[in-house]
Amino acid sequence: MQVNGEQVTLDKAVSVADYLEQHGYRAERVAVELDGAIVPRDKRADVMLGDQSVMEIVQFVQGG
Secondary structure, three states: OOEEEEEEEOOEEEEEEHHHHHHHOOOEEEEEEEOEEOOOOOOOOEEEEEOEEEEEEEEEEOOO
């Protein structure tokens, strides 16, 4: 699959929520687009990633 423009190999099926947790993302501070559609926060545990998936993860930052 592709994450933020880089090829990633999945060892097993994983949900969006699990992927975020395993890779150190704070779920409340990111937006996720999967195959061109935004994944709502409350659906991330139900949406599974596949070998052909294209995911973009955008992190929110604070600053001034």
